Amino acid sequence: MTTNPYQSPQHDCSRGALPAAAGRYAGGWGSGVVDRDQRDKLSRDLRRLVTGRMTNDDFDDLYFDAYEDSPDDAVREIARFGWGLYSSDVLMPYRLKGRHRVNGDEKQAAARCVLFLRTDRPYQWPPPPSEPARRAAWALALNLGLPGSIAMLVICLPLLLFGNDWLFASVLVVPSAAVLVLSLWVLIYQSRVESPALQAWRLAGDWHAWPFLREEDLAAERIGATIADQTRAAGSD
Known part of the structure; x- marks a missing residue:
């Protein structure tokens, strides 16, 4: 999987860390649709995923069936964040526990x-x-370059070292090794280095407040949630 845009960046995205993007705080993107039912369901499913009460396969099914094409931009993008917390390229389903557990930044984002x-x-x-x-x-490096070059080296190296068809093998060994090195470089580079476009996108708002656009929006909702919790607690006494 390529860089997940909703994972913690490799650089500091706080204000002033990079030149401010022209669209910072501009707003106005998206449909403005709010699907209350889907938001409630995704809130529950995301909590279950992050706390290890749902497998990656279960969330995969929900993501593609219910959330990927949601008319509510928040549902669609937050579900994409959840989908990026795990790998789907494994044979057996697993939960985000133990060595698969999410890190501190991902927990805060969730x-x-x-x-x-x-x-x-x-x-x-x-x-x-x-x-x-x-x-x-x-995709080319992961699905074709890496496995293809390894397969060619496995076939050609024994022929080169022990077989009679060393000329055929020697012609293929160098290109296969070059493809292997290039594929590894692409995979490692893209997993560690963000593109300028992704860096600029993170500066459209306060990244450390995402999915809220501004830090003050996040702070206001936290205060509101605290007051609501205190009110419910007082009512239960």
């Missing part, structure tokens, strides 16, 4: 997502960059 889903705020972040060329390079 908590902000749950808080946002409880509101009726419109989602104001612009769509993350799609970067088709970057994704295509990743």
Whole structure:
């Protein structure tokens, strides 16, 4: 999988860390649709995923069946965040526990997502960059370059060292090794280095408040949630 735009960045996205993007705080993106039912369901499903009460396969089914094409931008993008917390390229389903557990930054982001889903705020972040060329390079390296070059080396090296057809083998060994090195470089580079487009996208708002656009929006909802909790606690006494 290529860089997940909703994971913690490799650089500091606080205000002033990079030149401010022209669209910072501009808002106005998205449909403005608020699907209360889907927000409630996703809030529950995301909590279950992050706390290890739901497998990656279960969330996969929900993501593609219910959330991926939601008319509510918040549901669609927050579900994409949840989908990026795990790998689907494994044979057996697993839960986000033990060595698969989410890190501290991801837990905080998930908590902000749950808080946002409880509101009726419109989602104001612009769509993350799609970067088709970057994704295509990743897919080619992962699905063709890496396994293909390894297979060719496994076949050709014994022929080169022990067989009689050393000329045929020697012609293929160098290109296969070059493809292997290039594929590894693409996979490692893209997993560690963000593109300028992704860096600029993160500066459309206060990244550490995502999915809220501004830190003050997040602070206001946290205060409101605290007051609501205190009111419920007082009513139960």
